[in-house]
Amino acid sequence: MATIDHRLLPLIDVLAATEADWIAFEMIEELRVGRVPEETAEDLQNVQLLVRSRKSEKRWSEEPATPSPGAEPITGVEQIHWAANYVTKRVSDVVAMLDATFKQLDTILFAEVLLEPRDTISPPLTNGITLVVQADQEEQASVDRENAAIAQTMLPTLRGALVNWADSV
Amino acid sequence: MINNVQSAINAILGSVATLRSASGAGRIFELFIMTGVANGLQNRGFEVWLQRSDGSRISPSDPDRRFFQRGGAPTGVPSASLGPQNASVIGFRRASGAAEWEIWNGIQFQGRSGANDEIDIAVVPREVGIQLRQSGGLPSGRPRVAIECKDAGQAGSVDEMRAFVARLYDLTMLRWHQPYLPFPAPLQAIYPGNFGAAPFYAARATYRQENQGTFNAIARRTGFAFGAAAMTNYYAIEPHSFITAGSNQAASLMDAVAEWIDKELP
Numbered sequence: 001m002a003t004i005d006h007r008l009l010p011l012i013d014v015l016a017a018t019e020a021d022w023i024a025f026e027m028i029e030e031l032r033v034g035r036v037p038e039e040t041a042e043d044l045q046n047v048q049l050l051v052r053s054r055k056s057e058k059r060w061s062e063e064p065a066t067p068s069p070g071a072e073p074i075t076g077v078e079q080i081h082w083a084a085n086y087v088t089k090r091v092s093d094v095v096a097m098l099d100a101t102f103k104q105l106d107t108i109l110f111a112e113v114l115l116e117p118r119d120t121i122s123p124p125l126t127n128g129i130t131l132v133v134q135a136d137q138e139e140q141a142s143v144d145r146e147n148a149a150i151a152q153t154m155l156p157t158l159r160g161a162l163v164n165w166a167d168s169v
Numbered sequence: 170m171i172n173n174v175q176s177a178i179n180a181i182l183g184s185v186a187t188l189r190s191a192s193g194a195g196r197i198f199e200l201f202i203m204t205g206v207a208n209g210l211q212n213r214g215f216e217v218w219l220q221r222s223d224g225s226r227i228s229p230s231d232p233d234r235r236f237f238q239r240g241g242a243p244t245g246v247p248s249a250s251l252g253p254q255n256a257s258v259i260g261f262r263r264a265s266g267a268a269e270w271e272i273w274n275g276i277q278f279q280g281r282s283g284a285n286d287e288i289d290i291a292v293v294p295r296e297v298g299i300q301l302r303q304s305g306g307l308p309s310g311r312p313r314v315a316i317e318c319k320d321a322g323q324a325g326s327v328d329e330m331r332a333f334v335a336r337l338y339d340l341t342m343l344r345w346h347q348p349y350l351p352f353p354a355p356l357q358a359i360y361p362g363n364f365g366a367a368p369f370y371a372a373r374a375t376y377r378q379e380n381q382g383t384f385n386a387i388a389r390r391t392g393f394a395f396g397a398a399a400m401t402n403y404y405a406i407e408p409h410s411f412i413t414a415g416s417n418q419a420a421s422l423m424d425a426v427a428e429w430i431d432k433e434l435p
Contacts, residue, residue, distance in 0.1 A: 011171065011174065013171075014171055014174055014175045014178065015178070017175065018175060018182055019182060019189040020178055021191075022190075022194070025191075026321075026322040027322075029322070029323065030322050030323055033323060036323070036324045036394045036395070037394070037395040038392040038393060038394060038395060038410075039392065039393040039394070039396075039398045039410070041410070043398060044393065044398060044408050044410055047398050047401050047407070048407045048408070048409070051402055051405050051406070051407050052407075052425075052429075054381045054405075068395050069395060086322075087174075091178070091181060091188075093390065093413045094188065094194045094197055094198070095185065096414035097197050097198060097201040097413060097414045098185060098197050098201075099414065100201055100205075100414040100415070101200050101201045101204050104201075104204035104205055104207065104208045105204050105236060107208055108204065108207055108208070108211065108217050108218065108259065109219055109227065109234065110229055111211055111217065127234070129219070129234050129235070130234060131187075131235075131236050132235050132236070132254075133187045133190075133193060133238045141187045141189070141190065142186075143184075143185050143186065143187050147185055148185065150180075150184040151180075151181045151184040151185045154177055154180045154181045154184070155181070157173075157177045157180070158174070158177035158181065160173075161174040161176075161177050162174055164170050164173065165170040165171050165174050168170045
C-alpha cells in the first residue's frame with residue numbers, strides 16, 4: 001500500500017477549491033490501493049456469452065483456487081503523472097458521457113416527430129432536452145447540450161495544464 | 170502552473186454544475202447507460218418516449234423539455250399528483266397496442282425481507298408504473314432488467330458482485346414464497362398490477378429460473394478485479410467493464426440489453 005507523495009498536495013488543494021473534491025477522494029483511494037490485477041476482456045466476454053447461453057460451466061474445480069495476485073503500488077514521481085492523467089481522463093470521460101447522453105435523449109425526443117405526419121411538425125426545433133439533476137440536498141442543477149459543448153472545448157486546456165504541472169513538479 | 174489547472178477545472182465545472190456534486194458523475198453515468206439502452210431499442214424499431222413523473226410524454230414542441238433525474242436519497246415512484254418535476258422515465262413498446270414498458274433510474278424496490286433495494290436501471294411493465302403513480306410507493310418483486318451501475322474508479326471486487334446477488338435474491342418472488350407474502354395466488358414476479366395468468370409475469374419455481382429469465386448486469390466505468398467474475402455465470406449476471414462514451418464495450422452492453430428485450434419481452 002503506497003503513501004501519498006507530498007508533491008500531490010497542490011493538485012488536491014485545487015480539486016478541493018473547485019468543488020471537485022470527489023475526484024481527489026477517488027484519486028487518493030486508487031493510489032492507496034495501487035494497480036489491481038483485473039479480469040481480462042476475453043474472460044469477461046466469455047462469461048457474458050455463457051450467461052446468454054444459459055449453460056452452466058462446472059462449478060467446482062479440483063484444482064486449487066488461484067490466489068489473487070497482489071496490487072502493484074504506484075510510488076514517487078510516478079504518482080504525479082498518474083494523478084495528472086487520472087484527473088484528465090476522469091473529467092474527459094464524464095463530459096463525453098454527458099454529451100453522448102444529450103445526443104441520445106434528443107434522438108428519443110425528436111424520433112417522435114418523425115412518426116407524425118409531416119404537416120403536423122411544429123416550427124424548426126433548435127433546442128433539445130435540458131437535464132435537471134437533483135443533488136443530495138434536493139438542490140437542482142440544470143445542464144443543457146450547450147453547457148456540455150462548452151465543457152468539451154475546455155478539455156484540451158485542462159489536459160495541457162495538467163501535463164505542464166506534472167512536468168514542472 | 171497549478172493555477173492553470175484550477176482555471177480549467179473551474180471553467181468546466183462552471184458549465185456543468187452537476188459535477189460539483191459528489192454523486193453528479195455517477196448520475197451522468199447511469200443516464201448515459203439508460204439512454205443508450207433506449208437508443209438501442211429505437212434502432213430495433215421500438216417506439217420510445219421520454220416521460221415525466223406525472224405520466225405525460227415530453228414532446229419536441231413542448232416549451233418545457235426538462236428530463237429530471239432522481240435527487241437525494243433513493244425513493245420509490247412518486248405520485249403523479251406531485252407534478253412533473255420528479256424523476257422522469259423512458260417508456261417503450263414494440264408497436265402500437267403492444268405491451269408497454271418503462272425504464273427507471275434509481276428506484277427502490279421492496280424486497281421479501283421488507284428491506285428496500287435500489288436498482289440503478291430497471292425495466293418494468295408500464296402497468297407497474299401506472300399503478301404506483303396513482304398514489305406513490307415502492308414496487309415489490311424483481312424488474313425484468315436490472316443493471317447495477319458502478320462509476321467508481323477502482324476495479325470491481327467480488328464483494329460488489331455479492332452485494333448485487335443479495336439484492337436480487339431479496340427481490341425474487343418464487344411460487345413457494347406466496348404463503349409468506351401479502352399477495353394472492355397465483356404469485357407474480359412483480360407488483361403492483363394484475364397481469365392475469367400471463368406466464369411471462371408469473372413467479373417462477375426456482376431462483377435459477379428467475380435469474381436466467383431476467384437480464385442482470387453490472388456495468389462499470391472501469392474494470393473488474395481478478396476473481397470478481399467467478400460467480401457471475403452461476404447467478405446469470407453479465408459483467409460489463411469500461412463503459413464510457415464511444416467504447417466498444419458500451420456499445421456491446423447497450424446492444425445486449427436491447428437484444429434481450431427484443432427477444433424476451435412480450
